[in-house]
Amino acid sequence: xxxxxxxxxxxxxxxxGIIPVxxxxxxxxxxxxxxxxxxxxxxxxxxxxxxxxxLLPAALPEIFTGLRIGFSLTLIGTLLGEMFASQRGIGFxxxxxxxxxxxxxxxxxTFLISLFAGAASFILLFLDRRLYARV
Amino acid sequence: xxxxxxxxxxxxxxxxxxxxxxxxLAYWVVGEVALRSPAETLAFAAKLVQTPxxxxxxxxxxxxxxxxxxxxxxxxxxxGFLLGLNRFASDVVEPVLVAFYSIPKITLYYRSCC
Numbered sequence: 001x002x003x004x005x006x007x008x009x010x011x012x013x014x015x016x017g018i019i020p021v022x023x024x025x026x027x028x029x030x031x032x033x034x035x036x037x038x039x040x041x042x043x044x045x046x047x048x049x050x051x052x053x054x055l056l057p058a059a060l061p062e063i064f065t066g067l068r069i070g071f072s073l074t075l076i077g078t079l080l081g082e083m084f085a086s087q088r089g090i091g092f093x094x095x096x097x098x099x100x101x102x103x104x105x106x107x108x109x110t111f112l113i114s115l116f117a118g119a120a121s122f123i124l125l126f127l128d129r130r131l132y133a134r135v
Numbered sequence: 136x137x138x139x140x141x142x143x144x145x146x147x148x149x150x151x152x153x154x155x156x157x158x159x160l161a162y163w164v165v166g167e168v169a170l171r172s173p174a175e176t177l178a179f180a181a182k183l184v185q186t187p188x189x190x191x192x193x194x195x196x197x198x199x200x201x202x203x204x205x206x207x208x209x210x211x212x213x214x215g216f217l218l219g220l221n222r223f224a225s226d227v228v229e230p231v232l233v234a235f236y237s238i239p240k241i242t243l244y245y246r247s248c249c
Contacts, residue, residue: 009199010206012240017207018214019236025215026225037220051216066215067208074207078200080241089196093189107171108180122147129139 009081009089016077017070024066028059061131068124075117 040054082091097105155173162172183189218225
Protein backbone atom coordinates (compact mmCIF):
# COMPACT_ATOMS: atom_id res chain seq x y z
CA UNK A 1 0.00 0.00 0.00
CA UNK A 2 2.81 2.38 0.87
CA UNK A 3 5.40 0.86 -1.44
CA UNK A 4 9.02 0.84 -0.43
CA UNK A 5 10.91 3.56 1.39
CA UNK A 6 10.13 6.19 3.97
CA UNK A 7 6.33 5.99 3.95
CA UNK A 8 6.35 2.20 4.33
CA UNK A 9 8.62 2.33 7.37
CA UNK A 10 6.65 5.10 9.00
CA UNK A 11 3.34 3.32 8.37
CA UNK A 12 4.70 0.04 9.68
CA UNK A 13 6.09 1.69 12.80
CA UNK A 14 2.91 3.63 13.42
CA UNK A 15 0.53 0.64 13.20
CA UNK A 16 2.64 -1.06 15.87
CA GLY A 17 2.49 1.98 18.13
CA ILE A 18 -1.09 3.23 17.75
CA ILE A 19 -2.84 0.25 19.28
CA PRO A 20 -1.13 0.04 22.69
CA VAL A 21 -1.39 3.82 23.09
CA UNK A 22 -5.10 3.69 22.22
CA UNK A 23 -5.84 0.67 24.43
CA UNK A 24 -4.08 2.12 27.47
CA UNK A 25 -5.73 5.52 26.97
CA UNK A 26 -9.19 3.93 26.72
CA UNK A 27 -8.69 2.04 29.97
CA UNK A 28 -7.19 5.09 31.65
CA UNK A 29 -10.09 7.35 30.65
CA UNK A 30 -12.65 4.76 31.73
CA UNK A 31 -10.98 4.49 35.13
CA UNK A 32 -11.24 8.21 35.87
CA UNK A 33 -13.66 8.94 38.71
CA UNK A 34 -17.04 9.48 36.98
CA UNK A 35 -17.74 12.60 39.01
CA UNK A 36 -14.90 14.42 37.26
CA UNK A 37 -16.23 13.65 33.79
CA UNK A 38 -19.81 14.44 34.84
CA UNK A 39 -18.83 17.81 36.29
CA UNK A 40 -16.88 18.63 33.16
CA UNK A 41 -19.91 17.79 31.03
CA UNK A 42 -22.13 19.87 33.28
CA UNK A 43 -19.81 22.83 32.83
CA UNK A 44 -20.04 22.30 29.07
CA UNK A 45 -16.32 22.09 28.49
CA UNK A 46 -15.51 21.76 24.79
CA UNK A 47 -13.63 18.57 23.83
CA UNK A 48 -10.20 20.22 23.79
CA UNK A 49 -10.62 21.68 27.28
CA UNK A 50 -12.07 18.37 28.45
CA UNK A 51 -8.91 16.59 27.36
CA UNK A 52 -6.53 19.27 28.59
CA UNK A 53 -8.07 20.08 31.96
CA UNK A 54 -9.76 16.84 33.04
CA LEU A 55 -8.66 13.70 31.19
CA LEU A 56 -4.95 14.32 30.81
CA PRO A 57 -4.24 15.36 34.42
CA ALA A 58 -6.49 12.68 35.89
CA ALA A 59 -5.20 9.75 33.85
CA LEU A 60 -1.61 10.79 33.15
CA PRO A 61 0.24 7.85 34.79
CA GLU A 62 -1.71 5.19 32.91
CA ILE A 63 -1.53 7.12 29.65
CA PHE A 64 2.22 7.44 30.11
CA THR A 65 2.49 3.67 30.56
CA GLY A 66 0.76 3.31 27.20
CA LEU A 67 3.18 5.79 25.64
CA ARG A 68 6.14 3.86 27.05
CA ILE A 69 4.94 0.60 25.50
CA GLY A 70 4.00 2.44 22.31
CA PHE A 71 7.56 3.82 22.15
CA SER A 72 9.18 0.39 22.24
CA LEU A 73 6.71 -1.14 19.79
CA THR A 74 7.12 1.76 17.36
CA LEU A 75 10.89 1.26 17.50
CA ILE A 76 10.47 -2.45 16.71
CA GLY A 77 8.03 -1.65 13.92
CA THR A 78 10.24 0.95 12.30
CA LEU A 79 13.29 -1.31 12.35
CA LEU A 80 11.30 -4.28 11.03
CA GLY A 81 9.90 -2.09 8.28
CA GLU A 82 13.42 -1.04 7.38
CA MET A 83 14.60 -4.63 7.30
CA PHE A 84 12.03 -5.67 4.72
CA ALA A 85 10.96 -2.61 2.79
CA SER A 86 13.84 -0.20 2.59
CA GLN A 87 17.14 0.59 0.96
CA ARG A 88 18.43 2.83 3.75
CA GLY A 89 18.49 2.92 7.52
CA ILE A 90 19.72 0.79 10.41
CA GLY A 91 17.36 -2.08 9.66
CA PHE A 92 18.55 -2.26 6.06
CA UNK A 93 22.18 -2.16 7.23
CA UNK A 94 21.43 -5.05 9.60
CA UNK A 95 19.64 -7.11 6.94
CA UNK A 96 22.53 -6.49 4.55
CA UNK A 97 25.04 -7.63 7.18
CA UNK A 98 22.98 -10.78 7.78
CA UNK A 99 22.97 -11.48 4.04
CA UNK A 100 26.75 -11.06 3.83
CA UNK A 101 27.37 -12.97 7.07
CA UNK A 102 29.27 -9.97 8.39
CA UNK A 103 29.28 -10.97 12.04
CA UNK A 104 31.21 -7.92 13.24
CA UNK A 105 28.58 -5.60 11.79
CA UNK A 106 25.63 -7.71 13.00
CA UNK A 107 26.93 -7.80 16.55
CA UNK A 108 27.85 -4.11 16.61
CA UNK A 109 24.46 -3.01 15.24
CA THR A 110 22.55 -5.31 17.59
CA PHE A 111 24.61 -3.95 20.46
CA LEU A 112 23.97 -0.32 19.52
CA ILE A 113 20.23 -0.88 19.00
CA SER A 114 19.92 -2.71 22.32
CA LEU A 115 21.89 0.06 24.03
CA PHE A 116 19.52 2.71 22.66
CA ALA A 117 16.36 0.72 23.42
CA GLY A 118 17.55 -0.19 26.91
CA ALA A 119 18.52 3.37 27.78
CA ALA A 120 15.23 4.79 26.48
CA SER A 121 13.22 2.14 28.29
CA PHE A 122 15.11 2.78 31.54
CA ILE A 123 14.50 6.54 31.37
CA LEU A 124 10.80 6.12 30.50
CA LEU A 125 10.33 3.56 33.29
CA PHE A 126 11.97 5.98 35.72
CA LEU A 127 9.58 8.79 34.68
CA ASP A 128 6.65 6.36 34.84
CA ARG A 129 7.48 5.39 38.43
CA ARG A 130 7.72 9.03 39.40
CA LEU A 131 4.29 9.76 37.91
CA TYR A 132 2.72 6.87 39.81
CA ALA A 133 4.49 7.93 43.02
CA ARG A 134 3.11 11.46 42.70
CA VAL A 135 -0.54 10.38 42.56
CA UNK B 136 17.47 9.16 45.78
CA UNK B 137 14.64 7.10 47.21
CA UNK B 138 14.85 3.44 48.12
CA UNK B 139 12.97 2.20 45.03
CA UNK B 140 15.16 4.29 42.75
CA UNK B 141 18.37 2.87 44.25
CA UNK B 142 16.83 -0.58 43.91
CA UNK B 143 16.07 -0.04 40.21
CA UNK B 144 19.63 1.19 39.55
CA UNK B 145 20.97 -1.91 41.28
CA UNK B 146 18.66 -4.16 39.24
CA UNK B 147 19.77 -2.50 35.99
CA UNK B 148 23.44 -2.94 36.90
CA UNK B 149 22.80 -6.58 37.79
CA UNK B 150 21.06 -7.16 34.44
CA UNK B 151 23.98 -5.64 32.51
CA UNK B 152 26.49 -7.86 34.36
CA UNK B 153 24.41 -11.01 33.77
CA UNK B 154 24.02 -10.23 30.06
CA UNK B 155 27.74 -9.56 29.61
CA UNK B 156 28.74 -12.78 31.41
CA UNK B 157 26.22 -14.86 29.43
CA UNK B 158 27.43 -13.23 26.19
CA UNK B 159 31.09 -14.01 26.93
CA LEU B 160 30.24 -17.61 27.92
CA ALA B 161 28.19 -18.08 24.74
CA TYR B 162 31.12 -16.73 22.73
CA TRP B 163 33.48 -19.26 24.30
CA VAL B 164 31.03 -22.08 23.52
CA VAL B 165 30.02 -21.05 19.97
CA GLY B 166 33.25 -19.47 18.76
CA GLU B 167 34.09 -17.17 15.86
CA VAL B 168 31.56 -18.67 13.42
CA ALA B 169 28.47 -16.98 14.82
CA LEU B 170 29.48 -14.58 17.59
CA ARG B 171 32.00 -11.96 18.60
CA SER B 172 33.09 -11.31 22.16
CA PRO B 173 31.75 -8.25 24.00
CA ALA B 174 35.17 -6.56 23.80
CA GLU B 175 35.48 -7.07 20.02
CA THR B 176 31.90 -5.88 19.51
CA LEU B 177 32.57 -2.73 21.52
CA ALA B 178 35.72 -2.03 19.53
CA PHE B 179 33.92 -2.52 16.20
CA ALA B 180 30.95 -0.43 17.33
CA ALA B 181 33.30 2.38 18.34
CA LYS B 182 34.85 2.30 14.87
CA LEU B 183 31.43 2.03 13.19
CA VAL B 184 29.99 5.15 14.81
CA GLN B 185 32.88 7.20 13.37
CA THR B 186 32.13 6.33 9.73
CA PRO B 187 30.10 8.97 7.85
CA UNK B 188 27.93 6.48 5.91
CA UNK B 189 26.69 5.08 9.22
CA UNK B 190 25.38 8.54 10.09
CA UNK B 191 23.29 8.69 6.92
CA UNK B 192 21.61 5.42 7.94
CA UNK B 193 21.11 6.59 11.52
CA UNK B 194 19.59 9.87 10.32
CA UNK B 195 17.21 8.00 8.02
CA UNK B 196 16.13 5.64 10.80
CA UNK B 197 15.76 8.44 13.33
CA UNK B 198 13.57 10.42 10.95
CA UNK B 199 11.36 7.40 10.24
CA UNK B 200 11.11 6.54 13.95
CA UNK B 201 10.30 10.12 14.98
CA UNK B 202 7.53 10.39 12.36
CA UNK B 203 6.11 6.98 13.27
CA UNK B 204 6.13 7.82 16.98
CA UNK B 205 4.46 11.17 16.33
CA UNK B 206 1.68 9.54 14.30
CA UNK B 207 1.28 6.69 16.79
CA UNK B 208 0.99 9.01 19.79
CA UNK B 209 -1.31 11.52 18.08
CA UNK B 210 -3.69 8.96 16.57
CA UNK B 211 -3.53 6.66 19.59
CA UNK B 212 -4.31 9.42 22.07
CA UNK B 213 -7.11 10.87 19.93
CA UNK B 214 -8.71 7.44 19.48
CA GLY B 215 -8.22 6.64 23.15
CA PHE B 216 -9.87 9.82 24.41
CA LEU B 217 -12.81 9.56 22.00
CA LEU B 218 -13.46 5.89 22.75
CA GLY B 219 -12.77 6.22 26.46
CA LEU B 220 -15.51 8.80 26.88
CA ASN B 221 -18.04 6.80 24.87
CA ARG B 222 -18.75 3.52 26.65
CA PHE B 223 -20.76 2.00 23.78
CA ALA B 224 -18.19 2.82 21.11
CA SER B 225 -15.34 1.45 23.20
CA ASP B 226 -17.28 -1.76 23.90
CA VAL B 227 -17.60 -2.19 20.14
CA VAL B 228 -14.08 -1.23 19.06
CA GLU B 229 -11.93 -2.54 21.91
CA PRO B 230 -12.17 -6.27 21.01
CA VAL B 231 -11.22 -5.42 17.43
CA LEU B 232 -8.20 -3.45 18.65
CA VAL B 233 -7.14 -6.23 21.00
CA ALA B 234 -7.44 -8.77 18.18
CA PHE B 235 -5.35 -6.59 15.87
CA TYR B 236 -2.84 -5.97 18.67
CA SER B 237 -2.20 -9.70 18.98
CA ILE B 238 -1.47 -10.23 15.27
CA PRO B 239 2.22 -10.15 14.47
CA LYS B 240 2.14 -7.25 12.02
CA ILE B 241 4.97 -8.76 9.96
CA THR B 242 2.45 -11.30 8.60
CA LEU B 243 0.75 -8.40 6.84
CA TYR B 244 3.70 -8.18 4.49
CA TYR B 245 2.36 -10.53 1.89
CA ARG B 246 5.82 -11.18 0.47
CA SER B 247 8.33 -9.98 2.96
CA CYS B 248 11.54 -11.58 1.81
CA CYS B 249 13.19 -14.48 -0.07
